[in-house]
Amino acid sequence: MKQKLEKLLSQAIQKLNLPPVPIVLELPKQKGHGDLATPAAFLLAGPAKKSPRDVAELIVEKLKPLPSWIEKAEVAGPGFVNFTIHHCAYFETLGNIFKQKGKFGSSRWGEGKKIILEFVSANPTGPLNVVSARAAAVGDTLANILKAAGFKPHREFYVNDVGHQIDLFTQSLEARRREARGEEAAIPEGGYQGEYLKDLAQKITRGDFRSEGLKAMVAWQKKSLKNFGVVFDRWLHQSALMKGPKFSKTLNVLQKKGHLYEQEGALFFRATAFGDDKDRVVRKSGGEYSYFASDIVYHADKFARKFDRAIDLFGPDHHGYVARTQAGVQALGFDPKRLTILIVQQVNLVRGGKVVKMSKRAGEMITMDDLLEEVGKDAGRFFFLMRSGNTHLDFDLDLAKKHSLDNPVFYVQYAHARIASVFRKAREYKIKFRPAAARADFFDLPEEKELVKRLLEYPEVLLRAAKELEPHGLAFYCLDLAKQFQSYYSRAKEDPRYRVVDPDNLPRAQTKLYLLKNIQIVLQNALGLMGISAPERMEGKE
RNA sequence: GCGCCCGUAGCUCAGUUGGAUAGAGCACAAACCUUCUAAGUUUGGGGCCCCAGGUUCGAAUCCUGGCGGGCGCACCA
Numbered sequence: 334m335k336q337k338l339e340k341l342l343s344q345a346i347q348k349l350n351l352p353p354v355p356i357v358l359e360l361p362k363q364k365g366h367g368d369l370a371t372p373a374a375f376l377l378a379g380p381a382k383k384s385p386r387d388v389a390e391l392i393v394e395k396l397k398p399l400p401s402w403i404e405k406a407e408v409a410g411p412g413f414v415n416f417t418i419h420h421c422a423y424f425e426t427l428g429n430i431f432k433q434k435g436k437f438g439s440s441r442w443g444e445g446k447k448i449i450l451e452f453v454s455a456n457p458t459g460p461l462n463v464v465s466a467r468a469a470a471v472g473d474t475l476a477n478i479l480k481a482a483g484f485k486p487h488r489e490f491y492v493n494d495v496g497h498q499i500d501l502f503t504q505s506l507e508a509r510r511r512e513a514r515g516e517e518a519a520i521p522e523g524g525y526q527g528e529y530l531k532d533l534a535q536k537i538t539r540g541d542f543r544s545e546g547l548k549a550m551v552a553w554q555k556k557s558l559k560n561f562g563v564v565f566d567r568w569l570h571q572s573a574l575m576k577g578p579k580f581s582k583t584l585n586v587l588q589k590k591g592h593l594y595e596q597e598g599a600l601f602f603r604a605t606a607f608g609d610d611k612d613r614v615v616r617k618s619g620g621e622y623s624y625f626a627s628d629i630v631y632h633a634d635k636f637a638r639k640f641d642r643a644i645d646l647f648g649p650d651h652h653g654y655v656a657r658t659q660a661g662v663q664a665l666g667f668d669p670k671r672l673t674i675l676i677v678q679q680v681n682l683v684r685g686g687k688v689v690k691m692s693k694r695a696g697e698m699i700t701m702d703d704l705l706e707e708v709g710k711d712a713g714r715f716f717f718l719m720r721s722g723n724t725h726l727d728f729d730l731d732l733a734k735k736h737s738l739d740n741p742v743f744y745v746q747y748a749h750a751r752i753a754s755v756f757r758k759a760r761e762y763k764i765k766f767r768p769a770a771a772r773a774d775f776f777d778l779p780e781e782k783e784l785v786k787r788l789l790e791y792p793e794v795l796l797r798a799a800k801e802l803e804p805h806g807l808a809f810y811c812l813d814l815a816k817q818f819q820s821y822y823s824r825a826k827e828d829p830r831y832r833v834v835d836p837d838n839l840p841r842a843q844t845k846l847y848l849l850k851n852i853q854i855v856l857q858n859a860l861g862l863m864g865i866s867a868p869e870r871m872e873g874k875e
Numbered sequence: 876g877c878g879c880c881c882g883u884a885g886c887u888c889a890g891u892u893g894g895a896u897a898g899a900g901c902a903c904a905a906a907c908c909u910u911c912u913a914a915g916u917u918u919g920g921g922g923c924c925c926c927a928g929g930u931u932c933g934a935a936u937c938c939u940g941g942c943g944g945g946c947g948c949a950c951c952a
Binding site: 360361362366372375379385411413495498499523601616621624625650651652654655676679683723725737738739741743747750751754756759761794806809813822823825826832835870 | 879880887888894896898899907946951
């Protein structure tokens with residue numbers, strides 16, 4: 334419908350001998366401004382040497398005679414052209430949604446390109462925290478969104494199982510074991526104090542502490558993520574990457590291109606040549622390679638594995654690494670645009686209106702497992718997805734676990750469940766839903782047209798989320814759609830024309846069931862992408 | 876000091892890439908239950924879009940300079 338109108342408009346502009354301009358069609362915010370509007374006349378006012386209003390008038394003239402699906406086209410305001418679309422045309426579009434079902438909203442924008450998303454990638458030294466949970470929700474949902482937009486996404490977790498932190502972890506674990514045997518032992522400076530190491534130290538009976546300890550931590554993180562609905566395609570261990578031939582090969586490439594130099598016994602990468610503020614150490618003077626070295630190799634490996642694009646989600650404490658990582662990729666000769674680094678910002682847990690203070694040292698931590706247990710997967714994911722990833726998030730624990738409709742995730746799920754409930758009611762009345770029995774002439778209430786307009790927005794919302802790599806638009810869309818539906822539904826109390834299940838008027842009932850089914854499809858699609866369940870009925874009333 | 880992010884209703888935040896009179900939820904005030912789920916809906920008040928310049932038909936949105944907040948600036952990962 335939109336495309337058809339765009340075409341008509343560009344034809345009209347051509348007939349006026351005006352230069353082609355990109356046609357923008359937007360949904361007017363104001364009621365009374367029609368269903369679609371274009372500001373095209375503003376862009377053409379200059380070349381035409383006329384006022385925007387006059388140009389708009391000319392365009393409307395040239396559009397005549399209007400096709401039957403356009404009710405009217407009028408000039409308004411300083412030069413907008415507003416179109417009112419016949420409600421039958423909206424009814425027709427429902428057929429598309431109904432036919433496409435779970436595919437409605439998908440596109441081929443990504444052209445089947447392979448895209449790797451690396452996220453969470455927390456150190457295997459302890460349980461996952463709430464920022465990791467946020468990264469998991471955002472990363473996983475982005476992968477789903479990109480898939481719907483025509484990419485082939487791959488989820489990867491990079492396990493940093495090498496280096497100083499791992500040494501500390503091993504030493505802490507050993508200290509806990511000696512402690513358990515009644516020996517005197519101290520956790521090393523900067524080591525890991527958490528209680529979980531006490532349990533772990535007792536469980537490990539054979540093999541070496543380092544590898545068994547890491548194995549247990551990775552398994553734990555894997556389990557936490559699975560409970561949150563996030564399953565990675567691959568867990569890549571840094572140690573494996575460093576053992577392979579790729580490591581020296583990649584560094585040789587940098588060496589040959591002259592991007593490395595030695596100074597004071599250390600090997601430096603000339604990151605400043607690519608926009609970073611400092612050159613970065615690749616091999617320390619002690620002979621060990623830095624974390625950064627392995628990260629460059631990892632990114633080279635991503636592109637060597639034929640991924641067209643790579644997306645990294647970094648935690649708030651790593652944003653100083655963005656410039657050097659981009660620099661590394663560029664120095665290796667890859668187009669830096671192929672790598673996008675997103676920052677997942679800090680999470681403040683709020684309880685009773687106050688930020689929950691956490692201290693890692695004192696062991697006062699709320700982990701991802703704690704959060705999941707307290708608020709559940711659905712609320713957890715929805716709350717993380719309500720905000721853009723790169724802004725700080727206040728996570729209201731009290732609200733998230735409320736089983737009432739103040740809770741946005743419940744509100745959306747309730748809309749879905751309510752539709753399911755209407756269908757159950759229809760069966761009680763022996764009304765068998767037949768989509769083909771829906772009729773345009775019973776699709777006549779203004780709210781119904783508005784609802785379909787909302788449904789038609791969904792593909793654009795989804796595509797936009799994919800382009801911007803921002804899932805929060807989807808969450809807001811669900812809320813808007815749910816609200817619009819609830820409002821429509823509620824009118825049945827005062828006005829029988831809004832009642833769906835009316836055994837005395839079967840065509841009307843069928844038409845409304847058809848509309849509701851389409852709303853349900855879109856809600857299911859959106860919730861599905863976010864990894865949130867779409868329940869048939871709401872339970873657990875408090 | 877340098878870099879990145881942020882500043883919109885009392886609070887938490889949207890704002891369709893520069894469009895019409897800036898929106899939602901919560902909170903506050905009021906109205907509606909012989910119902911397809913009131914676990915709901917409707918209405919109302921509430922704004923120097925941090926400040927000052929600039930760009931143009933038009934700015935919350937873009938540019939410059941400030942102010943305020945967060946984070947980062949290791950031969951740690």
